Amino acid sequence: MTTGLIELDEATLVARARDRDPAAFELLVRRYQRRIYTLCLRMLNGATGDAEDVAQETFVTAWRRLPEIQHDAAFGSWLYRTATNKCLTILQRRKPTTELDEESAPHDLSGDADPARAVGNSEAMQALAVALKRLPPPQRACWLLREVHGRSYQEIADLVGTTPTAVRGRIARARAELAEVMKPWR
CATH class of the missing domain: 1.10.10.10 (Winged helix-like DNA-binding domain superfamily/Winged helix DNA-binding domain)
Incomplete structure (x- = not known):
């Protein structure tokens, strides 16, 4: 991967990814991966497996549907919309629960002495x-x-x-x- 690609703006990376440049798409994924995963994790009540799946599906869908994105600068919004809709679909299929399981409870106590x-x-x-x-x-x-x-x-x-x-x-x-x-x- 070229160092020069890292410095390119999002619209340019999207345009290159649309031309099937895998390095450009990889940089877009790196820029958004944590944010999209965090959104999915919180929307899906801490279900890490589901959040990982939805985040991955979001980026696979993005790769497949890049030609449909009309404004290169709108890529981030498109990712958020896709991830949000996928999460809402999963939540609509589930029956609601009010219990917090141990796996989804935040446990990081390291930040406080x-x-x-x-x-x-x-x-x-x-x-x-x-x-x-x-x-x-x-x-x-x-x-x-x-x-x-x-x-x-x-x-x-x-x-x-x-x-x-x-x-x-x-x-x-x-x-x-x-x-x-x-x-x-x-």
Whole structure:
């Protein structure tokens, strides 16, 4: 792989990938891999296997459908939309659960030197994970895309197929529900 490719802007990499340049596509995957996987992991309630599968499917779909992307600079938004839709499809097939399994609970206590504080933070993260699981999938998707991935209301609306006003409502309801659950940790 050439070092020069790393410095190219996204639109140029997309154009090269559309011409079937595997090195350009590999760089696009590297740029988005962690973000897309993290989105999938959180949307799918910490199911690592499903998140890995959806992230991989998203990039395979991207490779196959590159010629359909009309604006090279919109590649990132297209990836987010594809991953979000795949996650929502999986969630619609599942029956809802409210239990947090051990595998999906956050356990990283390494960032805090005070053990009591670390335990409290871990408990708060577990409570947040449980609360996120209880949100309806479209609400969870909007909240994650806004609060974790920093997407605009308009972009989220485009990603989930609704209006910015509906997105604002979903996020407001999600924030209210999460704030209620998180009161003990304030």
